[in-house]
Structures are given as C-alpha cells and as structure tokens.
Amino acid sequence: MLGKPPAPEDVIRVTPQDGAKGVRPGESLRVRVPDGRLESVKVVRSQDAEETEVKGRIAADGMSWRPDDDRLGLAARYVVDVVALDGDGDRSARHTTFSTLVPDKRFIGYVTPEDRSTVGTGMIVSLEFSREIADRKAVERAVRVTAQPPVEVRPHWFGNGRLDFRPEEYWKPGTRVTVALGLRDVEGAPGVYGLQQKSFSFTVGRSQTSLVDAAEHTMQVRRDGELLATVPITAGAPENTTYNGRMVVSEMLELTRMNGATVGFRKADGKGEYDIPDVPHAMRLTSSGTFLHGNYWADDEVFGHANVSHGCVGLRDVRGGASDTPAGWFFDRSLIGDVVEVVHSKDKRVAPDNGLGGWNMTWKEWTAGPVG
Structure with a gap:
C-alpha cells in the first residue's frame, strides 16, 4: 500500500502561523520547506x-522565501498562498492567513510648508509631532527631504x-523640494506607531530678504540681491525690545486680531495691554x-524715527x-518662507526653535545633533 501523503503544513512551513492575530511588527514573515523546493509564493496584504x-x-536553493521589506504593516490582514514540491517530487499547496496588531496609539507629523x-x-521644512518621540533615529530615517537641483539637506x-x-x-530660486513621509507603522515610542505614508512637494520662488535695523528704524528689502x-x-x-536674528515668515494674514494677553502683556486687571481687532x-x-x-494707530512721525511697539516690527x-502704504506694498511682494533679519536691537538673538529660526544656527551646530 502507498503511504499517506504528508500534510501541507509539514511540507510547507509558514510563519507567523495560520490564523494568528495581533502579530507584532517585530515578527518576520517567512516561508520555507524542510526539503524539496518552493515553486511559487504569493502574499497579499x-x-x-x-x-x-x-x-x-525565493532563495537560490529554492528552500525559502522572504519579503523584500521585512516590516509587517499594522492593522493589516495577510494571505499567503504557496506551491512547493516535497522531497519525493510531489506537489503540495498551502493557504494561510494572519492579521497584525491594531495599535491603540498613533502619532502624526504636522508639516510646514x-x-x-x-x-x-x-x-525650513518642519514637522511637529502629535506625541513625544522616543526613538528619534527610527522616525528620522522614515522622513526624506530631497531637492532638484540636488543639494544636501540635513535634519x-x-x-x-x-x-x-x-x-x-x-x-x-526655482528649487523643487519633495518631502516623503514613511512614518506609517514606525514605532516612535513604546506602543506608539506612525500613521502617515505620503509625499508632497513645494517650489522655491524668487529670493527676497529684508534687513531691519532697529537702531536706524529702517528695513532694507532686497530682491535677488x-x-x-x-x-x-x-x-x-x-x-519691549525686538529679537535680533534671522526670522522666517511662517504665516500671512490680511487682517487679524492682536491681544496682548495672549503673549504675556497683561495689565493689573488681567486684560491685555493692547487689544487691536483689525491689525492689517x-x-x-x-x-x-x-x-x-x-x-x-501710531503717529506717522514714529516710522523711521522711534521704536514704540511691544516687540513687533511695524510699517x-x-x-x-x-496696497499703496509701506505695509501693503511689502505684504504684496512677500512670500511665506522669506527671511527678515533684525540687527542692532537691544535684545537677545531669537531662539532657533522659536518659529522657523534654524538659520540662526551654524551648519556645524545644525548637523551636530539634537537640542534638548
């Protein structure tokens, strides 16, 4: 009598095991045969x-298969279909499924621009994360910023x-910058996984920098040098002096309300030292x-002659x-991402993380490592 043919699970070994649930991302997907060879492996996520x-x-000896990317996706279902020959040359097939961990906690990065x-x-490309990141290296590896024409970009x-x-x-000017977020399923902190998998791009326009001299009460605006x-x-x-240093325009508002209480300028009664509903x-x-x-609201003779603000630069x-005022003229010719540098103010240099202030660090400081 002929012997009973071996069961498919004896001929074809698949991990994680069939029917497994909550498989963690650190586990590996593998297919192998103890002897014989694999003919085909199809995996669908x-x-x-x-x-x-x-x-x-499939390995050169035909006895094992592994994915090109070893990372398992979270909150996913995997279907594995394998056909193999056993040691006696008999064909066998196996169908297995498993599902991966559905994390309770996720993080995202809010991106500028x-x-x-x-x-x-x-x-400056800036990502503010919704949760504290413990494994900064893993998150950093998952974000790529590239430019065309090429230029070195560092985090x-x-x-x-x-x-x-x-x-x-x-x-x-004219550079096209692409930001690729490969944060999905990256473990940024114990049990906290990224959610985003997307790319976006922006274009660098003309060059415009402005130099504010707080002592001379002037701003020199330069276009392409x-x-x-x-x-x-x-x-x-x-x-209430203005910060020195290089600052980057990060928001432009035709009209906005400014209340001193929101930035620490309060009267004895707790109300703001100023509350202007329509700052243009x-x-x-x-x-x-x-x-x-x-x-x-200030007298015309103030501009170019005296410093009277609570730290802002006023036109x-x-x-x-x-549009025909100095403020309107400048606003209409500005872009988010333009640099405004303040000099000769009796204040400290603006902190590099206060807005997009990273240009106040030398390249050596920038590339040396994290702050804090």
Whole structure:
C-alpha cells in the first residue's frame, strides 16, 4: 500500500502561523520547506481597504522565501498562498492567513510648508509631532527631504517633538523640494506607531530678504540681491525690545486680531495691554508672537524715527489695510518662507526653535545633533 501523503503544513512551513492575530511588527514573515523546493509564493496584504501584493524572492536553493521589506504593516490582514514540491517530487499547496496588531496609539507629523506651495528661499521644512518621540533615529530615517537641483539637506531635532530640515545656505530660486513621509507603522515610542505614508512637494520662488535695523528704524528689502526699497519702520520699545536674528515668515494674514494677553502683556486687571481687532498685513515671524505688520494707530512721525511697539516690527498702514502704504506694498511682494533679519536691537538673538529660526544656527551646530 502507498503511504499517506504528508500534510501541507509539514511540507510547507509558514510563519507567523495560520490564523494568528495581533502579530507584532517585530515578527518576520517567512516561508520555507524542510526539503524539496518552493515553486511559487504569493502574499497579499489588505490594509486600509486596499490590497497590495507583497514582493519577495525565493532563495537560490529554492528552500525559502522572504519579503523584500521585512516590516509587517499594522492593522493589516495577510494571505499567503504557496506551491512547493516535497522531497519525493510531489506537489503540495498551502493557504494561510494572519492579521497584525491594531495599535491603540498613533502619532502624526504636522508639516510646514503646505503641499504645492511656492515659498521664499528661507523656508525650513518642519514637522511637529502629535506625541513625544522616543526613538528619534527610527522616525528620522522614515522622513526624506530631497531637492532638484540636488543639494544636501540635513535634519535637526528640537526636543522630542519637532524635527526640522534645511540646507546649509538658503535654497536657490526655482528649487523643487519633495518631502516623503514613511512614518506609517514606525514605532516612535513604546506602543506608539506612525500613521502617515505620503509625499508632497513645494517650489522655491524668487529670493527676497529684508534687513531691519532697529537702531536706524529702517528695513532694507532686497530682491535677488538688489536693493528694492528702504522702508521706515518702528520696532520694539526699550522696555519691549525686538529679537535680533534671522526670522522666517511662517504665516500671512490680511487682517487679524492682536491681544496682548495672549503673549504675556497683561495689565493689573488681567486684560491685555493692547487689544487691536483689525491689525492689517500681519506676517508672523516667531511662534512666540513676533509679527511684522501694518500699523495705523501710531503717529506717522514714529516710522523711521522711534521704536514704540511691544516687540513687533511695524510699517505705516491705514485702517483696513491698503496696497499703496509701506505695509501693503511689502505684504504684496512677500512670500511665506522669506527671511527678515533684525540687527542692532537691544535684545537677545531669537531662539532657533522659536518659529522657523534654524538659520540662526551654524551648519556645524545644525548637523551636530539634537537640542534638548
């Protein structure tokens, strides 16, 4: 009598085991035969209602298969179909399934700048994470920032919640920058996994930098290296001086409300030292509240002659804003990502993580390692 043929699970060994649930990402997907050889291996991953074939290769001896990417996707179902010959040359087939861990905790990175935007040459790519990152190396490896034409772009951590990228010098006009987020299923902290898998791009526009001299009460605006205009300004008063250093425009608002209480300027009764509901042509320079904005409430003779603000840089404007005022003229010619540098103010240099202030670090400091 002929012997009973071996069971498929004896001929073809698959890990994780058939029917396994909650498989953790550190486990490996493997297919092997104790003897004989594999003829075909097909693996399909179902994740986010989308099916994807998992690419892999059979070893030269025909006895094992492994995926090209060893990482298992989270919250996914895998279907494995294998055909193999056993040691006696008999064909056998096996069908197995398993599912991976559905994590309770996820993190995402909020990215600056926006997709498909055109920005100034001082733009810094910045990711603010929704949770504290413990494994910064793993997260850093999962983010790629590339440029065309090519230029070296390096990362820098500020604490455990923010990762910025910049080149050594300002971007060249016309550069196209692509940011690829491969954060999905990356374990950023114990039990906390990334959610994003996407790419976006932005374009660097013309070069414009502005130099604010707080002592001279002027701002020199340069376009492509040439002086475009010298604009009279008012900066921070002696008791509320403006930061020195290079700051990057990160937000532009035609009209906004500014209340001193939100940035620490309070009266004895707790109300703000100022509350202006309609500040025109406001351009954010720091996350702590420094703006370059239109000012319609100060006397005209202030601009170019005195510093009277609470730390912002003010340009003459009219209520509601107008394009023919210094503030309107500058706003209409500016981009998010333009650099505004302040000099000769009796204040400290702005911190590199206060807004997009990374240009205040030398390249050596930037590439040396994280801060905090």
